[in-house]
Amino acid sequence: MAASPGAGAAVPDSPSRREQILGVAAQLFARHGFHGVSIADLGAAVGVSGPALYRHFPGKEALLAEMLIRISEHLLAGGQERAAASDDPREMLAALIDFQVDFALREPELIVVQDRDLANLPPEPRRRVRLLQRTYVEIWVDVLRRINPDLTAEAARIAAHGAFGLLNSTPHSRTRAGTAEVAALLHRMAWTALTNLTPAESRKA
Amino acid sequence: MAASPGAGAAVPDSPSRREQILGVAAQLFARHGFHGVSIADLGAAVGVSGPALYRHFPGKEALLAEMLIRISEHLLAGGQERAAASDDPREMLAALIDFQVDFALREPELIVVQDRDLANLPPEPRRRVRLLQRTYVEIWVDVLRRINPDLTAEAARIAAHGAFGLLNSTPHSRTRAGTAEVAALLHRMAWTALTNLTPAESRKA
DNA sequence: GCGATTGGTTAATGATCCCTAACACATGGG
DNA sequence: CCCATGTGTTAGGGATCATTAACCAATCGC
Numbered sequence: 439m440a441a442s443p444g445a446g447a448a449v450p451d452s453p454s455r456r457e458q459i460l461g462v463a464a465q466l467f468a469r470h471g472f473h474g475v476s477i478a479d480l481g482a483a484v485g486v487s488g489p490a491l492y493r494h495f496p497g498k499e500a501l502l503a504e505m506l507i508r509i510s511e512h513l514l515a516g517g518q519e520r521a522a523a524s525d526d527p528r529e530m531l532a533a534l535i536d537f538q539v540d541f542a543l544r545e546p547e548l549i550v551v552q553d554r555d556l557a558n559l560p561p562e563p564r565r566r567v568r569l570l571q572r573t574y575v576e577i578w579v580d581v582l583r584r585i586n587p588d589l590t591a592e593a594a595r596i597a598a599h600g601a602f603g604l605l606n607s608t609p610h611s612r613t614r615a616g617t618a619e620v621a622a623l624l625h626r627m628a629w630t631a632l633t634n635l636t637p638a639e640s641r642k643a
Numbered sequence: 644m645a646a647s648p649g650a651g652a653a654v655p656d657s658p659s660r661r662e663q664i665l666g667v668a669a670q671l672f673a674r675h676g677f678h679g680v681s682i683a684d685l686g687a688a689v690g691v692s693g694p695a696l697y698r699h700f701p702g703k704e705a706l707l708a709e710m711l712i713r714i715s716e717h718l719l720a721g722g723q724e725r726a727a728a729s730d731d732p733r734e735m736l737a738a739l740i741d742f743q744v745d746f747a748l749r750e751p752e753l754i755v756v757q758d759r760d761l762a763n764l765p766p767e768p769r770r771r772v773r774l775l776q777r778t779y780v781e782i783w784v785d786v787l788r789r790i791n792p793d794l795t796a797e798a799a800r801i802a803a804h805g806a807f808g809l810l811n812s813t814p815h816s817r818t819r820a821g822t823a824e825v826a827a828l829l830h831r832m833a834w835t836a837l838t839n840l841t842p843a844e845s846r847k848a
Numbered sequence: 849g850c851g852a853t854t855g856g857t858t859a860a861t862g863a864t865c866c867c868t869a870a871c872a873c874a875t876g877g878g
Numbered sequence: 879c880c881c882a883t884g885t886g887t888t889a890g891g892g893a894t895c896a897t898t899a900a901c902c903a904a905t906c907g908c
Contacts, residue, residue, distance in 0.1 A: 473678030603812030
């Protein structure tokens, strides 16, 4: 009955179904919130019904956990990669902004779910996600402090969170404008904000 | 039995209880989400138990509705006031940023609830809140376009949402730093981002 | 060809939750 | 003095939901 060929085979956990469930769940969670989507809703949205999901995930919370852990792992890996690609902290910052804005434009639902439904995670995966997020933030903090050595760690952290809020605003402005222009605008805003954190000096390049 | 004097009187709807409920509900909703807080939890948090809340609100959704409508009305009123206080669009923008950052620092729970639980509102109050929010955004859009006439309305809207994301990042950076320094930093970031939206010119004052 | 595994079904269970009902009690105006 | 009103209580109903149970079809390794 499955639409995709080979989906019903006896291969250990058909990967496409899992991905499909995770993708549809992200969209539904983003729209209605974790508690606003029932297992039955989720099953119906992928074309199966209700308890079939337990063949792929041990429970609803485990599904959310995998989703959020994937997101933060993806962001951390991308951040580390961008940060290692250059020695110039300004180039690193530009690459980090590019990476974040691309993600925010490509996957706005994941942005929404990640910070809205983190609280609905069981303690253990929540700690995991928090650690990954903190590590990702530290990449930004280090770059910002290399660009501006006068910056305290705490100020850099606040600035980084502010930049995330700015770049992750994509879900709030449903636009049909070309994503390239939106990306350029958000990149520019983040860049000017983050490279002028202190009143006057610390600019020469 | 009530702790506050005069709280049990036959005065039409003791106002303190309502305010207390709304305040506690904001904190609980911010931490656990609308669906993550039961009527019993909410009652226990204010010292009464369960169904007593129905003496003050017709239902759980109505409580959320009043909360969100209050927030967006407060923001809109404040924005209109700031925008009317000057003729210079740059002064207006500075006043708007001040207002928003003050609110975001003073009431981070309301910031969280407003954009997280809007989807849990019944259709009618949701439309109301959306309209109020849109009107508030338009204030910012007008100011931004007066500062930079080259800006399209859509670009200005994206920039405004980005600025909100930046300024409303306060719940994400739990800081014990002085709020004055945080406010100054966020203000500066928003200001530099919003006054450099286009590549080169359009600056002279 | 066959049997174990994978992925699906419907029915049932136990918990939780919003809300209503029925009742209690203090207070303040007439 | 008394009754109407505001505010609280506990008990229960009806709905929803996550999860488990029991069962079934198809497929791949052998």
